[in-house]
Amino acid sequence: MREALEGKWTGNQAAWWGVKEGAIDLVSMAADVPEDTKKRVEEIKTGLKDGSFAIWKGPIVGQDGKEVLAKDAVADDKFLGGINFYVKGVEGKVPSGK
């Protein structure tokens, strides 16, 4: 937007913003949510911001029981962009292609 106005816009880019960039936040947690849970959510946010916490960090096991991410391995964006399986605990099948 600003770049377009200032003539700095360039194509062929992909922006993917998260908690770290201030693009994702969780707000207005209901009063019913227990304190420790709220605290945990805050910890996660802090961890995502400073990079000390990764959601997609192994070991993560797929629905079929096979490991999809080895222990301590952290998924990169390419991995995240191609997820087409369910992790263990999700029931049913991933619908095949659109």
Next chain:
Amino acid sequence: MTDFSKRSVIKLAALTAIAAAALVGCGKKEEPKAEAPAAAPAKAEPLKIAFAYVGPVGDGGWTFAHDNGRKAIEKEFGDKVVTSFVEKVPESADAERVIRDMASQGNKLIFGTTFGYMEPMLKVAADFKDVKFEHATGYKGAENMRTYDSRTYEGAYMAGVIAGKMTKSNTLGVVASIPIPEVIRNINSFTLGAQSVNPKIKTKVVWVNEWFNPPKETEAATSLINGGADVLFQNTDSSAVLQTAEKNGQACLRLGQRHDRLRPQGPPGLGHHQLGAVLRSGRARGA
């Protein structure tokens, strides 16, 4: 029914995971300091900006959020811009027609806010080289087209942590939209978040195959509740899931987008540009 009181259920329903998608270009952060623009245009015509929306602006979710972003752009840039939008643009050949019209009408920056506009936008972009195209959540770009997206799975994970703590049945339900990687990733992230605090979690999923279809979303939510899910998460756009959950005394988390404030505390280069924070109800992606 869980034993949540009705009152607490309503409050729970107010839980919102906010995925704020910055609509506007904060470019690559690593970009070296640009030289001063060679020559600023002597007199600036207002930049015409058009938005193609998949849903109605009143959906309270993805489209609503984008439209708030559009309004925020108007507010911030004043007479430097002229904005317009077309709502309820189907993800079909119609999209190409609408987007082509926008380009023909002199819009120089066009936002396509859903995944399904990717191919139509690419086609139009190839014909209008002097128009810039911003596409939400896709994976193809061009010289004059780029994509923007937000890591909604982070919100999904946090919603999962809460759901995992709140559930009594250890069964969660997701009303899912269209089976693209982002939505599948959100279901997984939601589940991983829940399992991080409650290893017994099982997640049931019902696919609606649309972003916005209140009757189908209601049906999906009802079937999940009947199947034992006591906390629902929606990755679709309407408020139907929330309403169904409320009616049945269940909790519901919406992953949504909401434009609730400009964020002065954002990181350098981004905060200021964060015009359109969107809160999507349960939906991961502006498809």
